[in-house]
Amino acid sequence: MSVLLQISDTHFGTEQAPVMQALQRLHAELQPDVVVVSGDITQRATRAQFQSARQFFDSLNPKALLAIPGNHDIPLFNPVLRLLAPYAHFQQAFGRDLQPEFTADDLLIVCVNTTRRWRHKHGEVSPAQIQYVAQRLATANAAQLRVVVTHQPVHIITEKDNVNLLRGYQPALQAWAQAGADLILGGHIHLPYVSPLRPLPEQPHQILWAAQAGTALSTRTRSGLPNSVNVVRYQNADGKRNCSVQQWDFDQHSNEFKPVAMTSLLPSPDSCTPPHSAT
Numbered sequence: 001m002s003v004l005l006q007i008s009d010t011h012f013g014t015e016q017a018p019v020m021q022a023l024q025r026l027h028a029e030l031q032p033d034v035v036v037v038s039g040d041i042t043q044r045a046t047r048a049q050f051q052s053a054r055q056f057f058d059s060l061n062p063k064a065l066l067a068i069p070g071n072h073d074i075p076l077f078n079p080v081l082r083l084l085a086p087y088a089h090f091q092q093a094f095g096r097d098l099q100p101e102f103t104a105d106d107l108l109i110v111c112v113n114t115t116r117r118w119r120h121k122h123g124e125v126s127p128a129q130i131q132y133v134a135q136r137l138a139t140a141n142a143a144q145l146r147v148v149v150t151h152q153p154v155h156i157i158t159e160k161d162n163v164n165l166l167r168g169y170q171p172a173l174q175a176w177a178q179a180g181a182d183l184i185l186g187g188h189i190h191l192p193y194v195s196p197l198r199p200l201p202e203q204p205h206q207i208l209w210a211a212q213a214g215t216a217l218s219t220r221t222r223s224g225l226p227n228s229v230n231v232v233r234y235q236n237a238d239g240k241r242n243c244s245v246q247q248w249d250f251d252q253h254s255n256e257f258k259p260v261a262m263t264s265l266l267p268s269p270d271s272c273t274p275p276h277s278a279t
Contacts, residue, residue: 005032009070109147177206194212214229214249242267244262
């Protein structure tokens, strides 16, 4: 079985020490095969905040780490740096690749940089990016779980988040579904949920799942929701694919992350449990 830990919207500069320590313990318990950081790593994209973030992720000693920038990871109050080198601090901390990938016998993860230096908040996926991701997904073998990572969401569950939808998400969903994508991981709105999507009207039984993560470490929680992360488990045994997304929330009483909801993606879409239900 492969285990993926999704950590999003850490917003270093607003991180909380007890939550950091709890996440370190959770990582040590899970020993995930890969950690995916889906953007907004820092609050104001300063060198010091990126250094703090890198130190934290190094403390996890992950087997593999994939990180993409979010809109907060581009300098807001330094227009010269934003114009000339918007990803300089991110790349110093997490490497030059803004769209890292991970391949294993049973996993293919393709990350997409959806930030733009000319956009303050909104994300965008270009036709070239859509095509590239589709081509990469098409190379996956039948045993692999095919995962795409963006920062902004490709699906929303509240009307007020409509403004936060990824620009270009509709053709992206269609192309990536055609290419065999199983799951799209996102962040940005600090609201955790898992939703089944059917972007291909001509293939209504084909489901592409969207999993949104909450804010992992920051005080900037949404509407009183706790800090949270997602854990994806996947197994392919004799051609039978099983996958679930489990939401873990930080519990202030125990100072630990605890599982609160699980959605089974494969093989059946009928085994969903609502958010914040006990597992």
